Amino acid sequence: MPVLPQPTRRERQREATYDEIVRVSTQLLTDGAELSLRAVASRMGMTAPALYRYVANYQELVDLVAFELDKAATQDFMAAAESYLEDDPAARLCAACVAFRRWALTRPREFALVFANPIGSEDSERRELLTLSTSGHYFTDLLYQIWELYQFPYPALDDLDPIVRDAVLDPLIPAKADHIEPEDRGILWIYMRSWSALYGVVTLESTGHCDPRVIESAALFRATMLDWLEPLGLGAETERLTAVLDAELARDRSQR
Amino acid sequence: MPVLPQPTRRERQREATYDEIVRVSTQLLTDGAELSLRAVASRMGMTAPALYRYVANYQELVDLVAFELDKAATQDFMAAAESYLEDDPAARLCAACVAFRRWALTRPREFALVFANPIGSEDSERRELLTLSTSGHYFTDLLYQIWELYQFPYPALDDLDPIVRDAVLDPLIPAKADHIEPEDRGILWIYMRSWSALYGVVTLESTGHCDPRVIESAALFRATMLDWLEPLGLGAETERLTAVLDAELARDRSQR
DNA sequence: CATCTTGGTTAACACCATTCACGGTAAACG
DNA sequence: CGTTTACCGTGAATGGTGTTAACCAAGATG
Numbered sequence: 374m375p376v377l378p379q380p381t382r383r384e385r386q387r388e389a390t391y392d393e394i395v396r397v398s399t400q401l402l403t404d405g406a407e408l409s410l411r412a413v414a415s416r417m418g419m420t421a422p423a424l425y426r427y428v429a430n431y432q433e434l435v436d437l438v439a440f441e442l443d444k445a446a447t448q449d450f451m452a453a454a455e456s457y458l459e460d461d462p463a464a465r466l467c468a469a470c471v472a473f474r475r476w477a478l479t480r481p482r483e484f485a486l487v488f489a490n491p492i493g494s495e496d497s498e499r500r501e502l503l504t505l506s507t508s509g510h511y512f513t514d515l516l517y518q519i520w521e522l523y524q525f526p527y528p529a530l531d532d533l534d535p536i537v538r539d540a541v542l543d544p545l546i547p548a549k550a551d552h553i554e555p556e557d558r559g560i561l562w563i564y565m566r567s568w569s570a571l572y573g574v575v576t577l578e579s580t581g582h583c584d585p586r587v588i589e590s591a592a593l594f595r596a597t598m599l600d601w602l603e604p605l606g607l608g609a610e611t612e613r614l615t616a617v618l619d620a621e622l623a624r625d626r627s628q629r
Numbered sequence: 630m631p632v633l634p635q636p637t638r639r640e641r642q643r644e645a646t647y648d649e650i651v652r653v654s655t656q657l658l659t660d661g662a663e664l665s666l667r668a669v670a671s672r673m674g675m676t677a678p679a680l681y682r683y684v685a686n687y688q689e690l691v692d693l694v695a696f697e698l699d700k701a702a703t704q705d706f707m708a709a710a711e712s713y714l715e716d717d718p719a720a721r722l723c724a725a726c727v728a729f730r731r732w733a734l735t736r737p738r739e740f741a742l743v744f745a746n747p748i749g750s751e752d753s754e755r756r757e758l759l760t761l762s763t764s765g766h767y768f769t770d771l772l773y774q775i776w777e778l779y780q781f782p783y784p785a786l787d788d789l790d791p792i793v794r795d796a797v798l799d800p801l802i803p804a805k806a807d808h809i810e811p812e813d814r815g816i817l818w819i820y821m822r823s824w825s826a827l828y829g830v831v832t833l834e835s836t837g838h839c840d841p842r843v844i845e846s847a848a849l850f851r852a853t854m855l856d857w858l859e860p861l862g863l864g865a866e867t868e869r870l871t872a873v874l875d876a877e878l879a880r881d882r883s884q885r
Numbered sequence: 886c887a888t889c890t891t892g893g894t895t896a897a898c899a900c901c902a903t904t905c906a907c908g909g910t911a912a913a914c915g
Numbered sequence: 916c917g918t919t920t921a922c923c924g925t926g927a928a929t930g931g932t933g934t935t936a937a938c939c940a941a942g943a944t945g
Binding site: 481482485488489490491492493494503533534536537539540544545546565566569570571572573574576577579580581582583584585586587588589590592593596597 | 737738741744745746747748749750759789790792793795796800801802821822825826827828829830832833835836837838839840841842843844845846848849852853
Binding site for chain 2: 891894
């Protein structure tokens with residue numbers, strides 16, 4: 374029944390301006406300007422009310438841009454990871470995490486928009502969009518690859534809090550979980566735990582609620598990362614991965 | 630030279646309205662309304678421009694309110710802690726952390742204002758205010774009390790990254806450090822590390838970037854807390870403190 | 886008493902999101 | 916092909932925001 378032959382001219386036009394809205398919005402942010410409907414419209418040579426033909430309200434625009442920023446940032450993370458071989462997911466994860474931190478430090482406004490944007494627990498609309506987060510999928514995937522290689526221990530379903538069990542079986546967070554066997558979903562618990570640790574340091578640093586010298590030295594971030602090597606079965610590779618971490622962090626400092 | 634005999638009538642008046650501004654502002658927030666100069670002024674029976682006689686701009690008002698909210702929240706944490714004996718700082722820390730989480734979950738807007746409010750690294754004005762944060766002082770003090778009792782290991786100054794060493798010797802973060810001997814300042818490193826872990830979970834939960842069921846179950850928070858018992862020399866008391874944690878968390882659930 | 890400082894006012898500017906009534910134009914349909 | 920309809924933009928208006936400038940009255944000060 375659903376026939377979608379070819380997008381009609383009008384549909385193409387609509388999608389084009391839709392894309393332009395997102396493009397201009399992100400551009401606006403990276404230019405250091407405020408994100409506002411008026412500013413976006415004005416840059417497109419339109420008036421603000423016209424944008425309401427494309428987004429329901431301001432918040433929707435913000436969410437849209439957040440999604441797009443996340444997608445673009447993930448490309449960065451992937452690029453950083455690809456400095457290392459495909460069969461070395463541990464090194465790739467280290468590089469990706471450093472890239473994540475770098476992004477959070479160089480673009481604090483964008484970081485806050487994507488990762489500190491408050492989401493009401495009842496707001497199912499925005500929850501769904503959050504679930505699609507590209508970076509979340511990428512990081513879970515990296516973690517899964519590490520597990521395939523190193524078989525780090527994870528809790529059995531029965532050992533999990535029943536509510537958490539439901540949560541890992543049918544996750545409402547961004548996670549590429551479809552290809553993980555239900556019995557192995559305890560891996561997602563490890564993901565949440567490690568993610569919350571990484572999130573803590575990086576948010577602390579990005580928002581500046583941290584001694585500037587601690588940020589400069591990256592010591593807190595580094596220590597947190599090292600703490601998580603053992604639980605991910607990477608204890609034997611500590612030396613090698615520390616080198617990877619330090620190399621990536623050094624690249625940061627020289628760039629700044 | 631500096632003579633301050635008694636505050637003149639005008640000075641008292643000024644301070645009174647100043648206090649009222651802060652009081653009305655926090656009230657506004659807890660009422661669920663937006664914090665705006667106009668709203669504050671209107672509630673005080675004044676006009677917005679008058680407020681500029683007291684605060685330089687909107688951001689300064691926000692910082693002022695953030696400071697005040699933090700102070701009030703700390704009173705909550707202390708009250709929760711006082712359910713346990715003064716000579717049991719470990720139990721008190723657990724209770725305070727749960728209270729911290731509870732506050733972050735019930736008042737996400739206030740939490741974001743205080744703990745996710747971005748602070749530029751060059752903005753020394755706001756940095757100073759941050760350094761005075763009441764909650765930070767309280768938590769460092771609790772941690773120090775635990776150290777006095779349990780003597781958990783901490784890095785020697787020489788083992789610290791030189792930059793971090795400077796940071797713990799002359800901290801730019803909220804920390805009650807004056808009474809800690811310089812050689813013992815490695816304790817502050819433990820503080821930063823444990824704080825960043827706690828901060829990660831709580832921020833994740835408060836902003837909603839987390840599966841709602843994980844929040845409901847408090848499993849992530851609980852696991853993070855338990856992980857930090859060992860490094861704080863509380864490994865032998867795991868059972869007792871787990872009970873404390875669960876009791877406090879249970880009180881949360883019943884209240885909601 | 887005259888002067889100056891302080892703390893408030895009103896008016897105005899430049900933004901912001903959002904709604905509504907309208908019009909033109911391009912697609913869709915008979 | 917002509918007519919209708921749906922879409923996409925407009926301008927105008929509403930009510931909100933922070934912020935500045937000119938002004939003014941009352942209290943403090945010489």
